[in-house]
Amino acid sequence: MSRRHWREFDSRPRHFGGRGLRHGRPFDHGDLRYIILKLIAEKPRHGYELIKEIEEQLGGMYSPSPGVVYPTLTLLEELGYVAVTPVGSKKQYTITAEGSAFLEDNRAIVDAIFARMAAASRAYGSGPAPEILRAMHNLKLALSVRLGKGPLTEAQIGAVTAALDRTASEIERA
Numbered sequence: 056m057s058r059r060h061w062r063e064f065d066s067r068p069r070h071f072g073g074r075g076l077r078h079g080r081p082f083d084h085g086d087l088r089y090i091i092l093k094l095i096a097e098k099p100r101h102g103y104e105l106i107k108e109i110e111e112q113l114g115g116m117y118s119p120s121p122g123v124v125y126p127t128l129t130l131l132e133e134l135g136y137v138a139v140t141p142v143g144s145k146k147q148y149t150i151t152a153e154g155s156a157f158l159e160d161n162r163a164i165v166d167a168i169f170a171r172m173a174a175a176s177r178a179y180g181s182g183p184a185p186e187i188l189r190a191m192h193n194l195k196l197a198l199s200v201r202l203g204k205g206p207l208t209e210a211q212i213g214a215v216t217a218a219l220d221r222t223a224s225e226i227e228r229a
Contacts, residue, residue: 082168087119087127089165090172092154095137099149102128112169114176115188194222 082090094100094108102124110118128148131137136154140147150158158165198215201207207215 082171086168087123088131089158089161089168091124091127092131092136092150092158093165093169095131095148096150096155096158099140099147101142101145101147103145105148110189112172112176116175118189 090109090112091105094105100108102121105128106119106121106124109124128137128146131148131154132139134153134157136151136157137148138151140149201215
């Protein structure tokens with residue numbers, strides 16, 4: 056979703072706090088902790104699952120970066136609102152009694168945040184599926200990383216071009 060579209064939607068009173076899209080985020084500073092805590096209250100989750108769920112709740116128009124989600128999880132842990140359990144190589148987050156009490160004390164705020172998210176999803180969430188947007192971003196990032204490593208040989212250029220052409224053909228046939 057382009058910033059222009061967010062600004063158009065945000066011209067309505069009180070959408071995401073009425074302050075516009077700041078730093079690419081569709082909600083106010085501090086809202087993410089309420090969102091993450093509520094999602095963990097629904098069921099224990101890993102950080103990546105939280106990213107995916109937030110993206111889904113917003114109809115694919117926004118996906119929080121790990122750089123904002125994981126520090127928020129650390130903060131929630133330090134506040135005693137979530138407990139962490141290692142599950143394989145991942146951490147699973149579970150809400151604590153303190154976290155449940157915090158959510159209950161802030162129910163109106165949490166409900167308002169999720170209502171705004173649902174409204175934004177209805178207004179702009181009919182675009183490409185979140186999975187497609189994520190795959191597009193991954194491809195762009197992979198190309199950027201590879202091209203940033205320095206000049207490609209003729210063989211490498213041919214391989215990358217062939218892979219992109221193959222993928223484009225497959226997408227056209229899908």
